[in-house]
Amino acid sequence: MTVLGHLEDIPPGEGRTYDVHGEMVAVFRLRDGSVRALSAVCPHRGGPLADGQIDHEVVVCPMHLMAFDLTTGCSLSGQPDLTVYPVTVDADGYLVIASLTASEVPS
Amino acid sequence: MSGTERLRSEPRREDERRAAERGQAQPPRLVVIGNGMAGARTVEEILSRGGDFAITMFGDEPYGNYNRIMLSNVLAGVEDESGIFLNDLSWYTDNGITLHAGRRISRIDRFAKQVYAEDGTATPYDKLIIATGSRAFVPPIPGIHRPGRGYHQGVFAFRTLDDTRSMIRYAREHERAVVIGGGLLGLEAARGLQNHVSHVTLLHAMGHLMNTQLDAQAGAILQRSVEQLGIEVVCDAMTTEILGKHAVTGVKLADGRVIDCDVVVVAAGIRANTEVAAASGLVVERGIVVDDQMRAQDEPDIYVVGECAQHRGETYGLVAPLWDQAKVLADHLTGRDPRAAYHGSRIATKLKVAGVDVASMGLKEPERDDDETLIFSEPRKGIYKSVIIRDGRLVGATLVGDVKKVAFLMQAFDRGLALPEDRVELMFDLGGPPAEVSAAELADDAQVCNCNGVTKATIAETVHGGCKTVSGVMDKTRAGKGCGTCKSLVAQIVEWAAGGAVEEDPRASWYVPGVPMPKPELMAAIRTHDLRSVSSVFAKLVPGGQEDAKSKMGLASLLKMMWGEDYVDERDARFINDRVHANIQRDGTFSVVPQMKGGVTTPAQLKRIAEVAEKHAVPMVKLTGGQRIDLLGVPKEKLPEIWADLDMPSGYAYGKSFRTVKTCVGSDFCRFGVGDSTALGIALEERYQGIEGPGKMKLAVTGCPRNCAEAYVKDLGVVAIDGGRWEIYVGGAAGAHVRKGDLLATVESPDEVITLTGRFLQYYRENANWLERTYAWVPRVGIEHIRAVVVDDTEGLAAGLDAAMDASVAAYRDPWKERAQPATPGQFRTSLPLVVLPQVPVR
Numbered sequence: 001m002t003v004l005g006h007l008e009d010i011p012p013g014e015g016r017t018y019d020v021h022g023e024m025v026a027v028f029r030l031r032d033g034s035v036r037a038l039s040a041v042c043p044h045r046g047g048p049l050a051d052g053q054i055d056h057e058v059v060v061c062p063m064h065l066m067a068f069d070l071t072t073g074c075s076l077s078g079q080p081d082l083t084v085y086p087v088t089v090d091a092d093g094y095l096v097i098a099s100l101t102a103s104e105v106p107s
Numbered sequence: 108m109s110g111t112e113r114l115r116s117e118p119r120r121e122d123e124r125r126a127a128e129r130g131q132a133q134p135p136r137l138v139v140i141g142n143g144m145a146g147a148r149t150v151e152e153i154l155s156r157g158g159d160f161a162i163t164m165f166g167d168e169p170y171g172n173y174n175r176i177m178l179s180n181v182l183a184g185v186e187d188e189s190g191i192f193l194n195d196l197s198w199y200t201d202n203g204i205t206l207h208a209g210r211r212i213s214r215i216d217r218f219a220k221q222v223y224a225e226d227g228t229a230t231p232y233d234k235l236i237i238a239t240g241s242r243a244f245v246p247p248i249p250g251i252h253r254p255g256r257g258y259h260q261g262v263f264a265f266r267t268l269d270d271t272r273s274m275i276r277y278a279r280e281h282e283r284a285v286v287i288g289g290g291l292l293g294l295e296a297a298r299g300l301q302n303h304v305s306h307v308t309l310l311h312a313m314g315h316l317m318n319t320q321l322d323a324q325a326g327a328i329l330q331r332s333v334e335q336l337g338i339e340v341v342c343d344a345m346t347t348e349i350l351g352k353h354a355v356t357g358v359k360l361a362d363g364r365v366i367d368c369d370v371v372v373v374a375a376g377i378r379a380n381t382e383v384a385a386a387s388g389l390v391v392e393r394g395i396v397v398d399d400q401m402r403a404q405d406e407p408d409i410y411v412v413g414e415c416a417q418h419r420g421e422t423y424g425l426v427a428p429l430w431d432q433a434k435v436l437a438d439h440l441t442g443r444d445p446r447a448a449y450h451g452s453r454i455a456t457k458l459k460v461a462g463v464d465v466a467s468m469g470l471k472e473p474e475r476d477d478d479e480t481l482i483f484s485e486p487r488k489g490i491y492k493s494v495i496i497r498d499g500r501l502v503g504a505t506l507v508g509d510v511k512k513v514a515f516l517m518q519a520f521d522r523g524l525a526l527p528e529d530r531v532e533l534m535f536d537l538g539g540p541p542a543e544v545s546a547a548e549l550a551d552d553a554q555v556c557n558c559n560g561v562t563k564a565t566i567a568e569t570v571h572g573g574c575k576t577v578s579g580v581m582d583k584t585r586a587g588k589g590c591g592t593c594k595s596l597v598a599q600i601v602e603w604a605a606g607g608a609v610e611e612d613p614r615a616s617w618y619v620p621g622v623p624m625p626k627p628e629l630m631a632a633i634r635t636h637d638l639r640s641v642s643s644v645f646a647k648l649v650p651g652g653q654e655d656a657k658s659k660m661g662l663a664s665l666l667k668m669m670w671g672e673d674y675v676d677e678r679d680a681r682f683i684n685d686r687v688h689a690n691i692q693r694d695g696t697f698s699v700v701p702q703m704k705g706g707v708t709t710p711a712q713l714k715r716i717a718e719v720a721e722k723h724a725v726p727m728v729k730l731t732g733g734q735r736i737d738l739l740g741v742p743k744e745k746l747p748e749i750w751a752d753l754d755m756p757s758g759y760a761y762g763k764s765f766r767t768v769k770t771c772v773g774s775d776f777c778r779f780g781v782g783d784s785t786a787l788g789i790a791l792e793e794r795y796q797g798i799e800g801p802g803k804m805k806l807a808v809t810g811c812p813r814n815c816a817e818a819y820v821k822d823l824g825v826v827a828i829d830g831g832r833w834e835i836y837v838g839g840a841a842g843a844h845v846r847k848g849d850l851l852a853t854v855e856s857p858d859e860v861i862t863l864t865g866r867f868l869q870y871y872r873e874n875a876n877w878l879e880r881t882y883a884w885v886p887r888v889g890i891e892h893i894r895a896v897v898v899d900d901t902e903g904l905a906a907g908l909d910a911a912m913d914a915s916v917a918a919y920r921d922p923w924k925e926r927a928q929p930a931t932p933g934q935f936r937t938s939l940p941l942v943v944l945p946q947v948p949v950r
């Protein structure tokens with residue numbers, strides 16, 4: 001169990017990147033209140049997925065607009081698929097990833 | 108799989124038994140071996156003729172029929188696997204076809220009229236169609252196979268969806284690929300692999316690329332274009348060995364050279380799949396020999412279609428001939444036209460090879476002394492054209508890089524039309540009315556889409572059948588859905604067939620893809636329901652309230668324009684550039700461009716920029732095309748600090764918004780200047796800075812018709828002319844698309860320029876579709892109409908437009924002031940692990 005930070009750190013409909021044991025994880029807060037976590041680096045040319053735009057199904061990489069399924073990580077444009085991480089929000093509103101410890105990317 | 112297949116075929120037998128009991132005639136049993144492009148197409152043609160057969164299809168591949176041509180696009184990552192299926196499983200069920208996908212036929216018993224699958228099951232037929240296609244030819248190069256275990260690790264063929272999938276999976280994790288074979292397939296493979304590995308080398312055993320279709324000169328020009336894409340090409344390269352013990356590490360050439368690589372794709376040609384036919388006693392040479400009805404030699408009930416067929420000594424390796432074959436066979440089998448006969452196909456191809464347009468037909472080089480040849484070659488632009496004429500008829504043509512004349516040439520070639528006296532007209536449009544052979548002139552049975560075998564007549568019938576939108580016709584006929592080179596011709600034919608009554612595809616008129624409304628309706632609905640945020644638009648106007656990521660940015664721009672200060676700004680609706688007011692670069696850093704009105708600066712400003720660049724070790728400082736200074740390579744988290752240090756307003760070099768006004772020196776200093784372009788440029792930028800719109804708006808003001816500021820090719824360009832007057836041009840462009848603007852008006856004073864500019868921009872903002880630049884919008888709407896509205900105010904809109912623009916101008920805030928307090932939590936927090944991103948080199 002790893003606490004990444006508070007849900008309120010992510011504005012609704014946006015994503016933020018977390019460094020989870022050296023692994024870069026993009027966490028998205030959907031407008032319906034649910035959250036998704038995926039590998040943060042676009043497999044196409046390394047675009048920052050947390051800067052992408054999302055809806056309830058997909059995230060669109062800001063670099064070349066390749067789309068990925070938020071829930072399965074599957075590429076919708078012939079790229080390699082993304083890793084999906086199990087992320088939840090606990091009772092106090094903290095983002096929790098199963099069995100990993102995290103530190104935020106220094107800013 | 109076989110369990111469900113059996114289940115599915117059970118009811119049919121039951122039906123048949125009952126039918127037999129009732130004494131009804133059963134439809135004859137038609138079995139098809141091979142569920143590829145030719146087999147499935149033939150069945151479609153049979154069904155469309157109302158053919159009554161009990162159809163069973165066997166396919167070696169575990170899928171429904173897909174468009175093999177599109178594998179190139181799948182490899183290149185521009186098409187989803189799901190998008191290439193031509194017949195999905197429901198098509199088979201809906202048409203009562205029993206499909207055995209993933210089951211190979213190993214033997215035909217011609218006497219008992221049965222086929223045997225590899226699992227031993229037998230299926231009886233009354234009529235049999237063999238459509239087994241081809242497979243990749245893999246030359247016997249030492250090291251290419253692992254004894255007893257297929258290809259060596261890292262070696263791939265390129266023929267099937269499974270080939271493509273495994274190639275992608277492997278290539279992703281490797282770095283350097285070699286493609287053996289410089290024909291169509293090899294070039295497509297090389298281009299596609301670039302999407303997955305960093306280095307691609309193409310080895311071709313012959314002297315020039317695509318040597319079966321092109322002469323040496325055309326091949327050389329194609330090679331240059333391909334090399335410009337970053338593919339290394341080696342011709343005359345005989346591969347003698349594949350190196351590597353456990354996996355491929357390189358290939359060796361006859362001259363001793365070794366090319367390191369970890370992926371090898373073999374695209375050295377194809378061989379017809381004829382083994383089953385040969386083993387079953389059919390006559391086989393290079394393909395299975397057929398007569399003009401596509402009947403196997405001496406076999407009254409066995410037919411052959413597609414790449415595995417050999418007709419009059421020819422086998423084919425492209426799809427166009429198999430469309431013809433499928434039609435003849437269907438006419439014959441259904442009795443629709445008992446005299447239907449296939450006479451062979453004249454191969455005229457039009458392809459996109461590795462992104463380069465290539466067309467070829469007939470001879471590639473003159474054969475007789477009196478053959479007339481015309482050659483035009485412009486290697487710098489990658490253009491090559493040649494035509495060969497014999498006895499006044501076109502007998503060969505090759506086009507590389509520019510295929511505008513291809514429809515006309517194909518027609519002349521197919522039909523032996525008389526050629527224009529000015530032979531050069533075969534290659535170019537010389538003045539006069541345009542262009543491509545007009546839709547009306549085209550013969551009915553002329554093939555428009557080669558990839559999917561669609562004729563002009565089919566398109567016209569579809570239109571007459573009631574489908575009057577271009578995209579609707581494309582969906583129905585599949586025309587234009589292969590390589591895409593024929594799309595504009597398809598559109599012209601639809602227009603012609605609809606007699607001007609073309610209906611826009613409703614989707615084509617939507618402002619953004621995710622909200623089903625054209626812009627005027629959308630704006631009306633937004634006003635009626637008082638929708639001030641992007642999420643409320645989705646909730647109210649989209650059935651089911653479905654959000655769409657790709658529509659958010661366009662909606663945000665529209666709402667901002669409509670509501671100004673009352674817009675409810677949801678940050679997630681913004682594209683990253685608009686969230687952080689800077690332009691994202693390939694390495695995930697940003698570029699910072701301070702405002703420099705009219706391209707005029709001061710020593711103090713320059714000093715400040717220099718100091719900031721030095722203090723923050725900005726990796727690159729560059730002058731932009733819009734006469735400003737660009738600080739490149741700034742990490743997101745540093746943006747607020749840099750803005751604070753610069754203390755200059757944003758130059759908006761990142762948004763779909765008003766960008767800059769480029770100016771020339773103007774009358775103050777210039778010897779030629781007739782109007783003060785600099786002052787006017789500054790005034791325009793001062794007023795319209797940062798105004799968002801459906802697309803970028805780049806302006807210029809130039810002080811005399813010498814046009815130093817390139818005003819003719821701007822979204823709006825102003826040119827000073829003699830007598831203190833100013834010309835306003837709109838709809839120009841000089842990017843990927845080049846267009847000279849149309850003259851909107853000539854006015855007497857700078858004030859009028861400022862007013863008309865605002866009115867024009869506002870009319871554009873309110874009416875253009877999302878991402879539709881003025882160069883597309885102005886010709887679409889028509890300059891006369893725009894002039895009527897903007898200059899002559901014939902519709903009484905001017906006052907409203909001016910007021911709306913005034914409101915937008917008043918609502919303007921410099922976004923770079925948003926730095927003391929981030930607008931959202933973590934607004935400027937880094938999103939990128941810098942470690943893995945390709946870093947832009949420091950200069």
Ligand SMILES: Cc1cc2nc3c(=O)[nH]c(=O)nc-3n(C[C@H](O)[C@H](O)[C@H](O)COP(=O)(O)OP(=O)(O)OC[C@H]3O[C@@H](n4cnc5c(N)ncnc54)[C@H](O)[C@@H]3O)c2cc1C
Pocket residue numbers: 140141142143144145146165166167168175176177178179210211212213238239240241265266267292295380383412413414415423424425426427429458459557558590
């Ligand atoms: C990557 C790629 C790009 C191409 N691009 C173009 C292009 O741009 N333009 C163009 O005109 N052409 C192109 N082609 C060629 C085109 O795809 C072929 O001409 C066309 O697919 C031939 O159709 P077919 O039905 O004869 O063979 P196929 O489509 O190969 O179908 C034959 C089917 O039969 C099956 N089969 C074989 N043996 C058996 C058996 N014993 N039992 C059961 N099933 C069997 C096979 O598995 C296969 O599914 C391209 C081909 C490839 C591979």
Ligand code: FES
Pocket residue numbers: 042043044045046047061062063064065066
């Ligand atoms: S880097 Fe993500 S789409 Fe290109």
